[in-house]
Amino acid sequence: MGPNTLKLFYRLKPLIPRRVQIGLRRIRARVKLRTHKDVWPIDENAATPPKNWKGWPGGKQFAFILTHDVDTARGHERCRSLMRLEQDLGFVSSFNFVPERYTVSEELRSYLNENRFEVGVHGLRHDGKYFNSRETWRERAREINRYIREWKSVGFRMPSVQHNLAWMHELNMEYDSSTFDTDPFEPQPDGSGTIFPFWVPSANGSSGYVEIPYTMPQDFTLFVLLKHDSFDVWRRKLDWIAGKGGVALMLTHPDYLHPGDGRGGAEEYSGDLYSGFLKYVRNTYSGKYYHILPRELAEFWKENYRNTGIPEAGSGTE
Numbered sequence: 662m663g664p665n666t667l668k669l670f671y672r673l674k675p676l677i678p679r680r681v682q683i684g685l686r687r688i689r690a691r692v693k694l695r696t697h698k699d700v701w702p703i704d705e706n707a708a709t710p711p712k713n714w715k716g717w718p719g720g721k722q723f724a725f726i727l728t729h730d731v732d733t734a735r736g737h738e739r740c741r742s743l744m745r746l747e748q749d750l751g752f753v754s755s756f757n758f759v760p761e762r763y764t765v766s767e768e769l770r771s772y773l774n775e776n777r778f779e780v781g782v783h784g785l786r787h788d789g790k791y792f793n794s795r796e797t798w799r800e801r802a803r804e805i806n807r808y809i810r811e812w813k814s815v816g817f818r819m820p821s822v823q824h825n826l827a828w829m830h831e832l833n834m835e836y837d838s839s840t841f842d843t844d845p846f847e848p849q850p851d852g853s854g855t856i857f858p859f860w861v862p863s864a865n866g867s868s869g870y871v872e873i874p875y876t877m878p879q880d881f882t883l884f885v886l887l888k889h890d891s892f893d894v895w896r897r898k899l900d901w902i903a904g905k906g907g908v909a910l911m912l913t914h915p916d917y918l919h920p921g922d923g924r925g926g927a928e929e930y931s932g933d934l935y936s937g938f939l940k941y942v943r944n945t946y947s948g949k950y951y952h953i954l955p956r957e958l959a960e961f962w963k964e965n966y967r968n969t970g971i972p973e974a975g976s977g978t979e
Contacts, residue, residue, distance in 0.1 A: 683885070683928065690846050690886040697845040700852075702878050702898045704843040707856050708905040711969040714857075716906065718961070721951035723903045725942060726910040727754035728838065728875065728955060730783055730818060734763040736916030741769070743915045744778055746932070750939045755779035755955050757818050760808045761786050770812060779954045781816035782808050789848070792825050802831040809833055815956050823849050826872065826971070830863050836871040836959035837861075838910070844875075846882050856907030858962045859971055869967070871959040875912040876902060884930035885917055892938040903946060908958070 677685075694701075717724055727747065731737050740756055747754055756773055758765045760782065770780045784791065785804055792798055809817070815835035824839040840853040853859070853874045862869040877898055883889045902909045918932050919925030942950065953961075 680927075686846075687886050687888075690882065693845045694887070697843075700843050701845055702843070702894055703901050704852070704854065707842040707852075707854050707876075708907065709855070710906065711857055711859065711966050713966075713969075715965075717951040719951065722946065722949040723906050723951065724908040724910075724958060725946075725950040725952045726873070726908060726955055726958060727752055728781075728818070728910065728912055729754060729756045730820075730912060730914055731756055731758050731916065732762070732783075732787060732820075732914055733916045736914060737763055737765065737769070739915040739918070739920060741772070742920050743918065744773065744776065746936055747939070748776070750936065750943060752939060752943075752952065753778055753954060755781050755816060757781040757783035757816070759783045759785070759787055759820065761804075777954075779816065779956055780812055780814055781818060781955075782812065782814050783818050784820040787820040789821055789823065791819060791823055792828065795828070798825075798828050799831065802828075806831075806833045815959070821849070822847055822875075826861050827864075830861075830868070830870070832870075834870055835963070836873050836955060838873045838875060838912075838955060840872055840874045842874050842876045844879070844882075846879075846886065856902055856905060856909075858908065858958065858966070860962070860967050860969055861971060871962045872971075873908070873910060873955055873958060873962075875910045876907065877909055877911045880913040880930065880935070881917055884934065885928050892934050892941070895938050896941060899942065903949070909950075910955075 817834045817837050819839040822839050842856050843852045856876045858873045861872050919929040
């Protein structure tokens with residue numbers, strides 16, 4: 662979508678019943694699946710490593726990062742059970758909360774931090790109006806920075822993974838994760854074209870932040886829009902990333918992940934798909950993946966690859 666189309670989409674979205682929204686998105690997704698089969702789920706051009714790439718610490722083959730966007734109050738209620746699932750399998754993750762869409766529990770945030778999980782900020786609201794004008798953005802950036810400060814967060818992701826990397830320098834963050842290597846299903850589908858992080862310098866080069874694209878297809882896309890009943894696409898993309906030595910960064914939502922062994926509602930998928938995939942990672946690549954939190958990856962990248970800059974590839978998938 663172009664900027665004007667994107668604005669119209671978010672203006673009309675609240676007027677369209679959720680069931681109709683999902684139906685329209687499924688039709689669009691099927692079209693995108695045909696027209697972008699050469700670049701999704703794998704874009705071969707995204708595998709080029711950064712300049713002077715020396716590999717992951719400890720000789721690990723690839724990096725594996727888990728992140729969750731908590732879009733609704735229902736998702737908020739499911740965070741503890743999802744955290745325990747990951748703990749039991751030997752993983753940690755970050756949870757990104759929308760501070761003004763539902764009540765974000767201070768107790769939950771403390772509980773996550775105490776258990777070595779990460780808390781990030783996921784915009785303010787989920788209305789898609791962040792980049793309508795520079796004035797709107799600056800007003801929201803001030804409020805976002807307040808939550809970043811109060812929550813002691815260092816990471817950010819924009820709702821609906823909208824992005825304007827130049828404007829986002831106004832956020833007091835160490836890293837952003839609002840881009841992707843390839844994802845034609847998003848309203849703003851221009852990909853970064855890389856499975857590696859990259860440094861985004863400010864205009865005068867005096868500061869910047871690390872951009873960490875998500876590189877694994879979103880759960881909502883696979884299991885709600887495309888109605889897959891296995892994690893084969895995740896497995897195939899992970900195997901490819903592992904072979905290229907990049908970052909396999911997951912973006913999943915507790916809102917859609919049904920905690921039981923069934924599929925649940927119309928917009929839910931079985932938690933067995935997620936846990937089954939984590940077991941596949943653990944069993945297939947034991948000792949080969951560099952599993953850290955995104956804040957730790959950002960620190961590693963800032964220390965070692967700050968001067969690599971935005972990759973030349975990645976003009977988008979449209």
